[in-house]
Amino acid sequence: MPRGRLIYVPFWATYVFLYTPIIVLVVMSFNAGKSPYVYEGFSLKWYAELAGDDTVRNGLVNTLIVAAGATVLSTVLGTLLAVGMARHSRSRLLDALGLLPAVLPDLVVGLGLLVFYATIKMTLGLHSVILAHTVFGMAFVAAVVRTRLTHADTSLEEASRDLGASPLATFTRITLPTLAPGIAAGALLAFTLSLDEFVIAFFTAAPTEPTLPIVIYSMVRFGVTPEINALATILLAVSFTVIIVAQRMTRLTETLT
Amino acid sequence: MSRTRYTRRLPAAAIAAGLVLALAACGGSDSTSADGAAPSAATDQLNPNADLTKQSLDITIWDGYSPKDLPQRVKSKLGFDVKIAIHDTNEAAMARVATNTDSGIDVAFVSGQYAQALNEQGLLEPLHPELIPNLANLYPEASQLSFDKGNKFSVPYTWGTTGICYRTDLVKAPPTSWNDILTPPDDLKGKVTMMTTERWLALPALKALNYSINTTDDKQLAQVKESLLKAKQWGMLYDDTTFGAKLEKGEAAMVEAWDGWCPTTNPKIKFMVPKEGSDLWSDTMVIMKTSKNKEAAHAFINFILDPAVHSWVAENILYKVPNKAAMDLVAQNDKELLEKNAPLKMTPAELLKGESIIDLGEASAKYTRLATEISAQQ
Amino acid sequence: MAGPSTGRPSRRSRALRPLAARLVFLGPGLGFLIVFLLVPLALMMSYTIFRRGRFGGVVYEATAENFGRLFDPLYFDIVLSSVRTAAVTTLIALLVGYPTAYVIARLPRRWKTIALIAVVLPFWTNFLIRVYAWVILLSGPGLVNETLTGVGLIDKPIQFLYNEGTIVTGLLYSYLPLMILPLYAAIERLDPQLREASANLGARPARTFASVTLPLTVPGVLTGCVFVFVPCLGNFVIPEILGGGRSIMAGNLIRDQFLKARDWPFGSTLALAVIAVLIVLLFLQAWASRAYGGTEGRRA
Numbered sequence: 001m002p003r004g005r006l007i008y009v010p011f012w013a014t015y016v017f018l019y020t021p022i023i024v025l026v027v028m029s030f031n032a033g034k035s036p037y038v039y040e041g042f043s044l045k046w047y048a049e050l051a052g053d054d055t056v057r058n059g060l061v062n063t064l065i066v067a068a069g070a071t072v073l074s075t076v077l078g079t080l081l082a083v084g085m086a087r088h089s090r091s092r093l094l095d096a097l098g099l100l101p102a103v104l105p106d107l108v109v110g111l112g113l114l115v116f117y118a119t120i121k122m123t124l125g126l127h128s129v130i131l132a133h134t135v136f137g138m139a140f141v142a143a144v145v146r147t148r149l150t151h152a153d154t155s156l157e158e159a160s161r162d163l164g165a166s167p168l169a170t171f172t173r174i175t176l177p178t179l180a181p182g183i184a185a186g187a188l189l190a191f192t193l194s195l196d197e198f199v200i201a202f203f204t205a206a207p208t209e210p211t212l213p214i215v216i217y218s219m220v221r222f223g224v225t226p227e228i229n230a231l232a233t234i235l236l237a238v239s240f241t242v243i244i245v246a247q248r249m250t251r252l253t254e255t256l257t
Numbered sequence: 258m259s260r261t262r263y264t265r266r267l268p269a270a271a272i273a274a275g276l277v278l279a280l281a282a283c284g285g286s287d288s289t290s291a292d293g294a295a296p297s298a299a300t301d302q303l304n305p306n307a308d309l310t311k312q313s314l315d316i317t318i319w320d321g322y323s324p325k326d327l328p329q330r331v332k333s334k335l336g337f338d339v340k341i342a343i344h345d346t347n348e349a350a351m352a353r354v355a356t357n358t359d360s361g362i363d364v365a366f367v368s369g370q371y372a373q374a375l376n377e378q379g380l381l382e383p384l385h386p387e388l389i390p391n392l393a394n395l396y397p398e399a400s401q402l403s404f405d406k407g408n409k410f411s412v413p414y415t416w417g418t419t420g421i422c423y424r425t426d427l428v429k430a431p432p433t434s435w436n437d438i439l440t441p442p443d444d445l446k447g448k449v450t451m452m453t454t455e456r457w458l459a460l461p462a463l464k465a466l467n468y469s470i471n472t473t474d475d476k477q478l479a480q481v482k483e484s485l486l487k488a489k490q491w492g493m494l495y496d497d498t499t500f501g502a503k504l505e506k507g508e509a510a511m512v513e514a515w516d517g518w519c520p521t522t523n524p525k526i527k528f529m530v531p532k533e534g535s536d537l538w539s540d541t542m543v544i545m546k547t548s549k550n551k552e553a554a555h556a557f558i559n560f561i562l563d564p565a566v567h568s569w570v571a572e573n574i575l576y577k578v579p580n581k582a583a584m585d586l587v588a589q590n591d592k593e594l595l596e597k598n599a600p601l602k603m604t605p606a607e608l609l610k611g612e613s614i615i616d617l618g619e620a621s622a623k624y625t626r627l628a629t630e631i632s633a634q635q
Numbered sequence: 636m637a638g639p640s641t642g643r644p645s646r647r648s649r650a651l652r653p654l655a656a657r658l659v660f661l662g663p664g665l666g667f668l669i670v671f672l673l674v675p676l677a678l679m680m681s682y683t684i685f686r687r688g689r690f691g692g693v694v695y696e697a698t699a700e701n702f703g704r705l706f707d708p709l710y711f712d713i714v715l716s717s718v719r720t721a722a723v724t725t726l727i728a729l730l731v732g733y734p735t736a737y738v739i740a741r742l743p744r745r746w747k748t749i750a751l752i753a754v755v756l757p758f759w760t761n762f763l764i765r766v767y768a769w770v771i772l773l774s775g776p777g778l779v780n781e782t783l784t785g786v787g788l789i790d791k792p793i794q795f796l797y798n799e800g801t802i803v804t805g806l807l808y809s810y811l812p813l814m815i816l817p818l819y820a821a822i823e824r825l826d827p828q829l830r831e832a833s834a835n836l837g838a839r840p841a842r843t844f845a846s847v848t849l850p851l852t853v854p855g856v857l858t859g860c861v862f863v864f865v866p867c868l869g870n871f872v873i874p875e876i877l878g879g880g881r882s883i884m885a886g887n888l889i890r891d892q893f894l895k896a897r898d899w900p901f902g903s904t905l906a907l908a909v910i911a912v913l914i915v916l917l918f919l920q921a922w923a924s925r926a927y928g929g930t931e932g933r934r935a
Contacts (some may be wrong), residue, residue: 011912084657098664108906167656232764242759
């Protein structure tokens with residue numbers, strides 16, 4: 001290691017930079033005053049207000065529906081695609097196509113779908129967001145599952161095939177169980193990405209069925225109610241819990257496998 | 258090799274083609290049913306005795322622009338469900354209803370010139386006055402708005418003018434002219450905002466130069482651009498949605514504002530119309546041609562025009578409504594409100610002195626370009 | 636986010652897999668991608684040769700005017716200046732991210748995990764709220780101004796908000812983790828013996844860094860740069876919230892062509908131009924990775 005302590009300056013600066021805004025958000029969410037800038041004492045009133053906010057609740061429900069739907073679709077399609085790409089194809093073009101949604105700017109994906117939905121005159125709704133989120137969700141699931149596949153031992157699969165099992169049987173009996181942790185990780189990733197996705201949802205959601213990020217966007221645009229801080233704090237607490245749980249789970253699976 | 262590659266890709270291609278076809282077929286059948294229903298409904302075929310409880314409405318409107326309990330009240334009075342979508346600007350609303358996607362929106366609240374543009378695109382249902390008896394409550398002037406004389410496709414929901422909203426304690430001299438916004442004293446720089454929606458971005462400069470707010474003259478627009486670029490150079494900020502809050506917090510001292518968005522309930526905040534004059538804007542209700550609930554849409558508009566409903570707007574968000582019965586009710590209920598909020602007292606005759614913003618068709622691209630030029634300037 | 640390492644399936648080439656298997660595994664996903672990604676992109680691409688209708692529809696007569704408009708100084712400068720903003724953000728992210736990733740990679744295992752999670756955690760809260768937090772921090776009566784006036788550094792609040800610097804701050808805040816993670820992965824993979832050997836041969840730390848560590852981590856650097864640069868270029872929310880309506884980036888321009896000007900053909904052309912820039916970048920990245928990292932490059 002370079003002997004200079006100097007290298008620790010950017011290291012700590014990074015964390016100060018990353019966490020100052022978050023700490024401010026959390027502190028201000030307990031602010032008794034109405035000003036978003038000046039702390040005037042402890043209060044839970046913004047949480048109460050948030051709990052009574054139908055728009056936010058509606059957005060949250062929509063987001064959960066979209067994330068659940070997109071996760072299921074992404075997981076099924078992404079897993080099949082990963083197995084197909086790793087075991088039944090050698091096309092590099094296909095590899096590139098599978099990764100494309102993860103590399104393209106979300107703006108382009110969102111606008112492309114807007115144009116597409118308009119052309120086929122599809123009525124927008126939660127389903128249009130679910131399909132849109134599946135586009136990138138699937139790419140991430142496929143990527144995660146493939147990593148697992150390439151590290152997996154193929155001898156069992158080969159044995160199964162040599163013993164005359166059909167590809168489908170080999171898949172369900174051998175491949176799928178080996179892949180389970182990868183699939184779970186991919187699904188979790190697709191779910192969290194969908195929860196927070198704004199740009200693509202912005203272009204593909206029906207106006208009356210906004211997802212939570214869209215609701216937050218209009219809250220931010222109209223300024224500055226401390227309710228946003230309370231919402232941020234809750235979201236933060238939830239993601240923190242999810243990360244801890246996921247961390248424990250992967251450690252568990254690691255020790256099991 | 259090439260042959261194996263080909264066969265290897267074939268199945269995928271076949272499936273993909275099948276999916277595309279299936280999807281196109283779904284989409285196709287969807288669109289034909291919509292197209293099939295729309296023209297017949299468009300030509301005066303509404304059923305005045307339709308069972309409204311079988312219909313439901315999706316409307317798009319600005320946040321906080323209608324009573325929170327509106328859906329419940331409509332449900333109990335008229336028997337159908339109303340779902341509300343929020344838009345933050347006219348452009349956002351237009352993006353929803355004018356992008357060829359069936360957004361599902363039945364009734365949209367947009368400003369007059371946008372209603373005009375929608376109508377010229379053939380996206381609006383001509384109104385059926387016989388289904389809106391409460392139109393009689395409107396001021397006669399309300400059917401004289403130049404974007405839609407005679408209320409053929411739009412019903413004005415609110416109207417007003419654009420002016421300067423300012424903090425009496427933060428400005429040394431009260432503003433009198435649009436130039437006070439465009440070239441404020443040094444101590445106010447960084448505390449002045451203008452609106453970014455194209456036509457209202459150009460308005461202060463156009464009026465300061467004594468031009469029409471509907472001008473399409475390139476020389477005049479070039480002068481406007483120069484004036485706006487100068488304003489940006491000294492640090493003009495742009496805000497369409499939160500200028501009222503900024504004034505109240507003291508982050509801004511003087512802003513271009515619509516009369517109703519100027520928080521005049523705060524005793525330190527005043528609204529004035531500059532001496533060069535201003536516009537007459539109107540936010541309107543329109544019914545989309547794609548709506549499958551046109552009877553309910555008419556009933557909804559009629560319900561809004563009920564004085565007891567429409568007066569909510571004036572009493573709660575301090576916008577004038579072009580509804581004589583409703584304004585009379587406000588005067589009767591709450592004399593003090595009118596005394597405290599000067600803009601509410603403007604009469605229709607005074608309002609009509611303002612110039613109506615109309616849609617400029619092809620030439621509106623000039624204003625789009627102007628707005629882009631201003632925001633691109635570093 | 637890291638791409639899959641493409642392991643060559645061993646001895647897999649002996650026979651053509653049954654058609655049915657490929658159909659079952661590749662068909663659904665591929666079909667989905669074709670319908671919901673390639674067809675939409677192709678549609679956008681086809682719009683680029685048409686003209687905007689009077690009220691925003693598309694007139695289907697072929698024209699090249701959209702491509703001409705790309706070089707209209709107005710639009711060209713906007714795209715150029717957002718490329719610059721994105722590049723500045725990427726550079727700062729690299730300068731801050733590299734030492735951070737370096738320190739993390741050298742931490743004891745337990746702390747390493749915590750430090751990594753701490754980098755990613757802010758990334759898991761809502762993106763818009765994270766950006767909005769900077770408005771609270773930097774505004775006139777906000778924390779930064781309060782602190783500065785409090786310690787007497789300034790006597791009047793400074794207007795930090797609403798300029799290019801704020802936009803870069805917001806972009807950096809949003810995408811810094813995307814720089815740190817691939818850098819960490821690259822540095823972590825380094826064989827510590829290489830550095831030791833270099834040190835034993837008498838090289839000073841700075842020299843070891845310049846001639847051993849840095850070249851071997853180039854693929855990670857490039858991946859991180861692409862990960863940061865791409866979303867910066869397409870962003871339209873940050874300029875809107877932190878730019879005070881005073882700045883416009885390529886993302887805003889494209890979005891506005893679709894939603895405000897309702898000029899789909901030109902909006903599609905702009906979007907295509909951005910994709911073209913990105914494709915060039917990706918090729919550069921792949922090429923440089925291979926040139927520097929040898930086999931490691933395939934992993935980036």
